[in-house]
Amino acid sequence: MAIEKKKERILVVDDSPQTLELIRRNLESAGYQVFTAKSVAEAIRTFEANPVDLVITDLKMPEVSGMDLVKHIRDNYTDTEVMMITGYPSVESAVEAVKTGAEEYLTKPFTDEELFSTVRRTLDKLHIRRAGQARLQKIASAPYGLIGESAAMHKVFNMIAKASSTSATVLITGESGTGKELVARAIHYSSSRASAQFVPVNCAAIPGELLESELFGHVKGAFTGAIESRAGFFQTADGGTIFLDEISDTGLTMQAKLLRVLQDKEVCMVGSTHSRKVDVRILAATNKDLLSLVKKGTFREDLYYRLNVITIDLPPLRDRGDDILLLINYFVNKFGKDLEKPVPRFSENALQALRNYHWPGNVRELENVVQRLVVMTDSDFIETSDLPSLMRFSALSKTSFDRTLAEVEVEYIQNVLTSVDGNRTKAAKILGIDRKTLRDKLKKTPDIK
Ligand SMILES: Nc1ncnc2c1ncn2[C@@H]1O[C@H](COP(=O)(O)OP(=O)(O)OP(=O)(O)O)[C@@H](O)[C@H]1O
Ligand SMILES: [Mg+2]
Structure with missing residues (x-):
């Protein structure tokens, strides 16, 4: 039939x-x-x-x-x-x-x-x-609370599953905002250590001279002001997992101490002469290229290899294809619900612009952009014109042939001007026209800012 x-x-x-x-x-x-x-x-x-x-x-x-x-x-x-x-x-x-x-x-x-x-x-x-x-x-599958269906993210999920079944040290790498901390939590909470503590430590936020006592604790009288003994993050994490975020921001002395913890599985409180065994799994993260820091001599090679037993490299958002759309949907629903606002719809062009944008701040940037759109837009329909200007221009690469030459020219001029922070001399140079011609064109199209 x-x-x-x-x-x-x-x-x-x-x-x-x-x-x-x-x-x-x-x-x-x-x-x-x-x-x-x-x-x-x-x-x-x-x-x-x-x-x-x-x-x-x-x-x-x-x-x-x-x-x-x-x-x-x-x-x-x-x-x-x-x-x-x-x-x-x-x-x-x-x-x-x-x-x-x-x-x-x-x-x-x-x-x-x-x-x-x-x-x-x-x-x-x-x-x-x-x-x-x-x-x-499409309902996004979210293993470990991580949204993503791209091949690149499936690889990450497989690595998380592998890492969860051991107590090996894991180095999590990836650009800023790609979800490194989320992956660390996923590993801890799906491992046999889930019922003990997950202790995140931002090594970049703690001044170098304090880091040792914060991590390993100190005994009474160890330094001026140490009026009593205090446990450090490693003691708190006993039986669980410590997450050393921004590990590249530790100094060489600290690196040597961390290496000893990794080798001997024991920590020594500041001011004490005895080491004590701890059962802590170490996860570390960085958005820097550690190997090049090793070559420069600012990161210990032996520590690098100790940390790098399993590496999970998070792909930048721009390489995750339609995951961008799944994440938009996830965040728009989340913030809509939080703010008790109706969930807005996106025009196809707006979605295309967001999909094409290069997202230097990755998932965190996308989360912030969607939150701002949900807060700021009163209409239930989000169009390209509602997007931040950086993203509007990424709509330029759309493939439909429905714009006039004049429209393309206006958009291109605007794009170039934005890229040089409005400097007309530089813009004219890039456009291959003189300043006067550019000024005349701008006069004719008052929308260009
Ligand atoms: N795949 C994902 N699904 C859902 N939310 C995500 C995903 N990846 C990241 N996020 C969210 O994006 C934000 C940034 O993630 P996270 O803090 O884990 O990134 P990061 O790589 O540690 O960033 P930084 O390098 O800046 O420390 C968080 O709010 C997190 O919940
Ligand atoms: Mg982080």
Whole structure:
């Protein structure tokens, strides 16, 4: 049995019966299923009974205008595109139509070809958007609370599973904000040490001279102010895991002491002459290239090899493909819930811009951007224009060919200006034009900042 492809459904709204009939016949002959309505009220009734993919509405109609219909559909139905027909070719009404949410507009009189190509383009956009939303809505699997389905993250999950089944030292590397601490916690809480303490220590935040007593503790009188003995992080972590974050920020003396702990499994409190056995698993993290520090002589080679029994290298976010979309979905829901706000939807272009952006601050940066968007946006629809400017420009690499040369030029000039912090002399040089030409172009397009 042949499977018949489901017809795309279109609702046409126009107060002129002749226009309605003409468009209906044309679209039906092109293979669409068509519904018609002579007023906005009738359109809404028809629409509610028969949800459609596309609404084509006339702008000027007695009683309620097409603009109100566009607004009604945009506010209430996210899965339908809208196209406006206007008999009065004014830029204002076209701009307003598009601002209100019409995806395309067509000016009367139009040829059959213009009708078909505009309808096709609008429906294609709908399908791209649906595919994007479907990707967003896919429930992300989150082993260990880490969101990610990319091959790169699957490798990480496998490494976490391996690391959890041993007590070996693990070195976790990766750019800032890639989730190193989350991975350390994942290892601890899925290991046999889960019921004992996980003790994170940020080696960069503790001044060098304090680090030793913070880590190993001190005995009474060890130094001025040591009025009584105090345990250190290693004693607290006994039976559990210590996470030495930013390990590259420790000095060479401290490194020698850590090496001894790793070799002998015992620590010596500051001011004491006895070492005491501890059962602590060590996880360490760094966003630096430790090997190059070893070559420079600022990191001990023997410690490097002791730490590096298992290495988990976290990929930068930009190399995780669609994980970016899963994370956006995860954070937008999380912050929406926290702030008791409706969860906003993203336009396909906005998603594309976020997907293309290079995310130097990785997941932490993405988390912050989404949080700011949820806090700042009152609308339930986030468009490219709502994004921070750095991200807006990453939309430039989109592949659809629907922009005029003038639009591309404006965006490119803006992009170059941003990259040189608004310095017009430098921008003109990069653009290969003189300052005066640049000034004239800027005068013509006041939106460029
Ligand atoms: N895969 C992920 N899924 C969900 N949240 C994540 C993921 N990776 C990171 N995060 C979140 O991103 C933020 C940064 O993660 P984390 O602190 O673990 O990064 P880091 O690599 O230790 O960063 P830094 O180098 O700056 O210390 C945290 O809020 C964390 O919860
Ligand atoms: Mg960290």
